[in-house]
Amino acid sequence: AQTVTQSQPEMSVQEAETVTLSCTYDTSESDYYLFWYKQPPSRQMILVIRQEAYKQQNATENRFSVNFQKAAKSFSLKISDSQLGDAAMYFCAYRSQGAQKLVFGQGTRLTINP
């Protein structure tokens, strides 16, 4: 079974600075999808960014970008120009090709210091 590991329970960053959240996963599959979800205190999960494993180019969405290292099974999230609204729990998630369910990591709580 696939597993997702987020080794940083908590991270903090100064407003306007850059922070990187780590994620590693274990799989024997070659085709899959990786996601970062944000969960603010209101508890509604919001998709931040998605990466297809067959794509070598790293995904970007405005201030959010990923560093996808397929051989190392690593999928980190970089948040540039951090804003107070970025404070939340961030979850890394994995989905197999053709499967429908997401497998989540344990989460990283991100604090933004003004």
Next chain:
Amino acid sequence: EAGVAQSPRYKIIEKRQSVAFWCNPISGHATLYWYQQILGQGPKLLIQFQNNGVVDDSQLPKDRFSAERLKGVDSTLKIQPAKLEDSAVYLCASSLWTASGANVLTFGAGSRLTVL
């Protein structure tokens, strides 16, 4: 478009009582999921529906948890009898179905259960 609706948002019960949670997915989303999120942990899939059929319920404690999705739209998750360890946020999510699995899940705000 309207999001995934869940109710109630909060519920406090005593152990051995029963509770039910309701979810209304985004219109047209064939796939519906119930996840359990214990405090400090990532969500864990309890059950997945494709229309009104069950696709995956391998992690559903079937001796006390049940779920149904009548007519392939709304869904209800029930716990009877509740245990202390059932205290968690129950998240409902829905998605369009694609063969590749590239579709994105949209989550509801969750139902927080406290069992005393």
